[in-house]
Amino acid sequence: MKFNHLMGVVALSAIPTITYADAFDVQELPVSSLSANQFSVSIDNAGLALVSLENPFNPPIDLSLLNVADFPGLSDPEQAALGNFTLNDYQGLAAAFRSNNNNLSTTGQKLASIIGYKTDGTEAEYVSGVDVVRDGTNGFTFSMNIGLEGSVDGDFIIGTSPGAFYPVEYINEAEETVTAVINDFLLRGFVVVNGQTKSLMPVDDTLSGRSETKAINQNLQVVGSSSVMASDPIRTLIDDCNDESITIPLEVCLYQARPRASEQFTRRATVWQLDAQGDTISTQTYGLSFVPAEDDIRNYFNEALDINNQGLAVGVGSVVGEFSLRTLAMRFEDGITTRLLPEEDEPEDSTAGSFAIGINDDGLVAGYQARVVNGSTVAAKLFVYDTNTETLNFPSDFFISSNTFPRDINNNGIIVGDAEVDARQNPRPRAAFMYDIAKDEFTDLNTMIACDSPYTLVSANSINDNNEILVDAVIVKTQRNILGEPALNSDGEQFTQSSVVALKLTPTGAAAPICELGEAELEASERQGASNSLVFVMFLLSILGFRRIKR
Numbered sequence: 001m002k003f004n005h006l007m008g009v010v011a012l013s014a015i016p017t018i019t020y021a022d023a024f025d026v027q028e029l030p031v032s033s034l035s036a037n038q039f040s041v042s043i044d045n046a047g048l049a050l051v052s053l054e055n056p057f058n059p060p061i062d063l064s065l066l067n068v069a070d071f072p073g074l075s076d077p078e079q080a081a082l083g084n085f086t087l088n089d090y091q092g093l094a095a096a097f098r099s100n101n102n103n104l105s106t107t108g109q110k111l112a113s114i115i116g117y118k119t120d121g122t123e124a125e126y127v128s129g130v131d132v133v134r135d136g137t138n139g140f141t142f143s144m145n146i147g148l149e150g151s152v153d154g155d156f157i158i159g160t161s162p163g164a165f166y167p168v169e170y171i172n173e174a175e176e177t178v179t180a181v182i183n184d185f186l187l188r189g190f191v192v193v194n195g196q197t198k199s200l201m202p203v204d205d206t207l208s209g210r211s212e213t214k215a216i217n218q219n220l221q222v223v224g225s226s227s228v229m230a231s232d233p234i235r236t237l238i239d240d241c242n243d244e245s246i247t248i249p250l251e252v253c254l255y256q257a258r259p260r261a262s263e264q265f266t267r268r269a270t271v272w273q274l275d276a277q278g279d280t281i282s283t284q285t286y287g288l289s290f291v292p293a294e295d296d297i298r299n300y301f302n303e304a305l306d307i308n309n310q311g312l313a314v315g316v317g318s319v320v321g322e323f324s325l326r327t328l329a330m331r332f333e334d335g336i337t338t339r340l341l342p343e344e345d346e347p348e349d350s351t352a353g354s355f356a357i358g359i360n361d362d363g364l365v366a367g368y369q370a371r372v373v374n375g376s377t378v379a380a381k382l383f384v385y386d387t388n389t390e391t392l393n394f395p396s397d398f399f400i401s402s403n404t405f406p407r408d409i410n411n412n413g414i415i416v417g418d419a420e421v422d423a424r425q426n427p428r429p430r431a432a433f434m435y436d437i438a439k440d441e442f443t444d445l446n447t448m449i450a451c452d453s454p455y456t457l458v459s460a461n462s463i464n465d466n467n468e469i470l471v472d473a474v475i476v477k478t479q480r481n482i483l484g485e486p487a488l489n490s491d492g493e494q495f496t497q498s499s500v501v502a503l504k505l506t507p508t509g510a511a512a513p514i515c516e517l518g519e520a521e522l523e524a525s526e527r528q529g530a531s532n533s534l535v536f537v538m539f540l541l542s543i544l545g546f547r548r549i550k551r
Contacts, residue, residue, distance in 0.1 A: 022448070022507050022508060022509055022510060022511065022512065023448050023449065023450075023507070023508045023510050023511065023512045023513060024445070024448050024449055024469070024505035024506060024507055024508060025505070025506045025508055026449050026450070026453060026455060026503055026504075026505060027121060027503065027504045027505075027506065028501055028502075028503055029049055029051055029119050029121065029124070029501075029502045029503065029504060030119055030121070030122065030123065030124050031051050031053060031117050031119060031124045031502065032501050033057075033484060034053055034056055034057060034117070034124070034484075035053040035054055035055055035056045035057055036054070036055065036057075036479070036480060036497075036499055037053075037054040037055070037499055037500040037501075038051050038052065038053050038054070038500065038501055038502040039051065039052045039053075039054070039461075039472055039500060039502060040459075040461045040462060040470035040471060040472055040502040040503070041116070041148050041149065041150075041461060041462065041470070042148070042149065042150045042151065042408075042461070042462040042470065043462045043463070043464050043468055043469075043470045043504065044150070044151045044152055044153060044154065044464055045153065045464045045465050045466065046153050046154035047120060047121065047154070047464075047466075047468065048118055048119075048120060048151050048154040048155075048157075049118070049119050049120075049121065049470055049502070049504060050116060050117070050118055050127070050148040050149075050150070050151060050157065051116070051117050051118075051119065051124075051148075051470075051502045052114050052115070052116055052117075052147070052148065053114070053115050053116070053117060054113060054114055054500075055094075055098065055113055056112075056115055056142070057480070057482060057483060057484035058482070058483060058484060059094050059097075059111050059142055059482070060137035060138060060139065060140075060141070060142060061083065061085070061090075061093060061094075061097075061109070061137075062109045062134070062136035062137050062141075063081070063082075063083050063136065064136045064167075065108060065109040065136065065167060065179065065181060066080070066081065066093070066109065067108075068080050068081045070107075070108065071092070071093065071096070073092065074089050074092070075088060075089055076089065080093075087481060087482070087483070090482055090483075091481070091482045094111060094482055096108070097109045097110060097111040098111045098112070098113050100181075101113065101143065101144065101145065101165075104255075104256075104259050106180040106181065106182060106252060106255065106256065107179075107180065107181065108181060109143070109165075109181060110141075110143040110144070110165045110181055111142060111143060112142050112143060112144055112145045112146065113145055114145045114146065114147065115127075115142060115145070115146050116129070116146045116147070116148035116159060118148075118151070118157060120154075121504060126140065127146065127148060127157055127159065127192060128140055128192075128197070129146045129159055129161045129190050129192065129197055130144075130161050130163060130164055130188070130190055130197055130199070131143070131144065131146070131161075131164050132164045134166075141164055141165060143164055143165040143183075144161055144162040144163065144164060144165065144183065145161070145162065146159055146160075146161045147159055147160045147161065149213050149214055149215065149216075150214075150215055150216050151216070152216050152217070152218060152220070153218075155192075155193060155194065156191055156192075156193055156216055156220065156274070156278065157191065157192040158189065158190070158191050158192075158200075158213040158215075158216050158222055159189070159190055159192075159213060160187055160188065160189050160190070160211075160212045160213055160224075161187070161188065161190060162183055162185065162186055162187060162188075163183035163184040163185045163186075163188070163208075164183060165181050165182065165183045166181070166182065166183065167179050167180070167181050168180045168181075168182055168249055168251060168252055170248065170249050170252070172247070172248070173247050180248075180249075180252045180255075182251060182252055182255035183255065184208060184251070184255075185208035185209070185210070185258070186208065186210055186258045186259065186262055187210040187211065187212055187262075188200070188201075188202070188208075188210070188211050189211040189212055189213035189222070189224055189226075189272075190213070191213075191216075191222065191274060191278045192278075193277060193278035196277075196278065198274075198277075198278040198279060198280070200213060200222060200224075200226075200272045200280060201226075201280070201283075202226035202227040202228075202270075203226050203227065203228045203268075203270065203283060203285055204226075204227045204228050204229055204230055204265070204266075205227070206227075206230035206234060206235070206238070207230065207234055207237065207238055207254065207257065207258060207261050208254075208258065209226065209227040209230075209265065210226070210227050210262065210265055210267070211224065211225070211226040211227070211270065212224045212225050212226070212303075213272075214303070214304060214305045214306065214315070215304075215305065215306040215307055216307075217307050217308060217309050217311075218309050219309060219311070220273065220274040220275070220276075221271055221272070221273055221274075221307055221311060222271070222272040222274060223269070223270065223271050223272075223304035223305070223306065223307045223313050223315070223332075224269075224270055224272075224303065224304060225267045225268060225269055225270055225301070225302070225303040225304065226267065226268065226270040226283075226285065227265035227266065227267055228265075228266050228267070228268045228285055229265070229266040230261075230264070230265060230266075231264045231265070231266065231299070233261070233264050234261045234264050234265065237257040237260060237261055238254070238257070240253075240257075241253035241254050241257060263299070264299070266299060266300075266301070267301045267302075267303065268285040268286055268287065268301070268302055269285065269286040269302045269303050269304040269313070269315055269317070269330070269332050269337065270283060270284065270285050270286075270304065271283070271284045271285075271286075271304065271307070271313065271332075284335065286302060286304070286332045286335065286336075286337045287337055288300055288302060288317060288318065288337060289302070289317055289319065289330060289337045289338055289339050290319065290320065292320070296320075298325070300317075300318035300320075301317065301318055302315065302316065302317030302318065302330055302332075302337060303315045303316055303317070304330075304332050305355075305356065305357055305358070306356075306357065306358045306359050307359070308359045308360060308361045308363070309361050310361060310363075311333070312331070312332075312333050312359060312363065312387065313331075313332040313333070313359070314329065314330065314331055314332065314340060314356035314357075314358070314359045314365050314367075315329075315330050315332065315356055316328065316329060316330055316354075316355050316356065317330040317337065319339065321348045322348060323348050324348055326346075326348070326351075326352065326353045327353045327354075327355070328340075328341070328346060328353060328354050329341055329354040329355055329356035329365075329367050329369075329385075330356065331356075331387070340354075340356050340365065340367070340385060341354060341369075341383075341385065341392060342390075345392055346369070350371060350372040351369055351370060351371045351372070352370035352371070352378055353369070353370045354367060354368065354369040354370070354383075355367050355368055355369075356385075357406055357407065357408075358406065358407075358408050358409040358415075359387075359409070360409050360410060360411045360413065361411050362388075362411065362413065363386060363387035363388045364384060364385070364386055364387075364409065364413060364437060365384070365385040365386075365387060365409075366382070366383075366384060366406040366408070366409040366415045366417075367382075367383050367385065367406065368380045368381060368382050368383060368404065368405055368406060369381055369383055369394075373400050373401050374400060374401055377401050379400075379401045379402065379403050379404075380403040380404060380405055381394055381397070381404055382394065382395055382397060382404040382405075382406050382415070382417070382419075382435065384415070384437055395435055395440065395442055396442060397419050397433070397442055398419055398420065398421045398422075398431075398433075398442075398444075399420075399423050401423060402419050402420040402421070402423070402428075403419065403420050403428075404417065404418075404419035404420070404433070405417050405418055405419065406435075407459070407460060407461045407462065408460075408461065408462045408463050409463070410463045410464060410465050410467070411465045412465060412467060413436065413437040413438050414434060414435065414436050414437070414463055414467060415434070415435040415437065415463075416432070416433065416434050416435075416445075416460035416461070416462070416463045416469055416471075417432075417433055417435075417459070417460055417461075418430045418431065418432055418433065418458060418459035418460065419431060419433050421444065430458050430459065431444050431445070431446055431456075431457060431458060432444075432445040432446070432457035432458060432459050432460035432469075432471045432472070432473075433445060433460065434448075434460065434463075434469070445457045445460055445469070445471065445505065447512055447513075447515075448505075448512050449505070449513075450513060451513050451515035451516075454475050454476070455473035455474070455475050455501070455503060456473060456474045456475070457471045457472075457473045457503070458471075458472050458473060458474055458500075459471060459472040460505075467507050468504060468505065468506050468507075469504070469505040470502065470503070470504055470505075471502075471503050471505060472500050472501075472502060472503075473500070473501055473502075473503050474498050474499070474500055474501075475498070475499060475501055476496050476497070476498055476499075477496060477497070477499050478494055478495075478496055479494075479495055479496060479497040
């Protein structure tokens with residue numbers, strides 16, 4: 001095969017920038033009033049955007065599950081029992097119930113830390129997934145963390161979620177009435193079609209199994225992973241719950257067992273073929289790329305992360321080397337799993353692993369490889385692999401030891417993601433980038449928006465075939481409390497904080513703006529300029545190579 005390694009370039013803010021790409025208009029998606037932080041997920045060709053909300057405002061409190069005696073710190077327990085909360089009490093209860101969820105406790109209400117919304121840019125709607133409506137919350141429970149992944153044509157929204165939580169009342173050994181709050185599965189993929197949710201079942205559903213979705217194509221093929229076999233330890237957990245000595249209800253015991261079993265399942269890359277109603281027509285799983293030794297009892301895995309419209313899927317999987325066990329980029333096609341990159345391009349002594357995160361309809365794969373740079377430093381480096389010509393490229397990014405993570409690739413050959421932008425700071429700041437394969441241009445998206453923009457773009461997570469990009473951005477804004485109202489300090493004054501918001505970038509067709517450096521940047525440039533002659537030469541060489549790098 002061919003191998004073309006494009007050397008990384010070190011760029012400094014003191015050095016001028018050459019601009020080639022078009023500018024973008026910026027739209028903050030209409031979910032910022034729903035939580036303090038929002039994160040972009042995906043945007044399809046119909047313009048439907050999916051976002052995740054962290055710790056949403058106004059979470060519902062189920063009074064039927066609230067025992068104020070369990071919360072001695074409540075300032076007014078009598079009123080709290082009636083649902084009349086002080087602000088501090090409300091915040092404390094919500095934090096406790098979110099902790100119950102994350103710790104998989106059997107007691108007390110559960111509240112999600114992450115939920116999903118869909119938006120067309122004008123209106124936003126909760127993607128309930130497997131959530132249910134209950135009287136105690138006067139609507140949806142918002143009890144489980146829902147991870148959205150993608151959609152097709154403004155519909156067929158896929159994601160992964162635990163089951164909805166519900167109460168189970170029983171008498172314990174002390175003859176006390178106890179209410180456990182549990183669910184029936186730990187992780188399950190789903191698809192929402194016309195407002196109806198359909199589960200994507202694992203191949204093996206012992207102890208409920210587990211399935212996860214990652215991507216969907218136009219042919220309604222969903223890829224991800226599912227449990228295909230339960231290990232002996234899992235069966236032991238089930239047997240223990242069925243033992244006559246167990247005094248709690250079986251469903252409560254199984255709920256407690258599932259977290260311990262989660263990593264004991266044998267998981268394999270899976271393709272679910274759906275029909276127009278979202279029902280599963282067929283399920284195909286992929287084996288490993290190698291045959292383990294007969295006495296090798298390690299639990300290997302693989303997982304598909306994306307699939308193009310030709311049915312070629314890519315992802316990751318376990319590989320046993322001479323010296324180590326690594327996770328490497330995989331190709332899944334026609335029932336066969338193979339390593340995506342040839343062995344000579346992933347030597348054990350200089351690469352620690354690789355991930356194929358996306359593939360377009362031209363067979364171009366975006367991924368990253370953990371590889372040794374500068375002699376000893378290991379960094380995640382963006383790669384582009386052409387499955388047609390078997391050509392592997394490592395584009396130049398912000399600097400040679402920058403950790404660069406691609407997040408998506410579209411059918412125009414544009415990759416988006418995030419990367420470290422300054423090696424001199426600790427921790428290194430990150431910026432959203434766009435890489436145009438045909439033009440070999442690596443662009444800091446912050447240079448593509450208005451000079452006076454209040455946003456700092458830190459990660460680009462999705463791009464559709466209209467070159468519309470969803471990004472995460474940091475902005476300083478008024479801090480809000482759990483009610484979504486401005487928070488006040490002890491003097492009754494509002495104050496600000498840095499928040500993450502989800503933005504949509506739309507190409508304008510105009511040239512990117514040329515922005516002047518601020519005074520602080522100019523002073524930093526003058527202090528650093530005298531000692532950077534070698535770096536300056538490297539930068540000039542990068543200009544001659546038509547690389548677009550901006551600090």
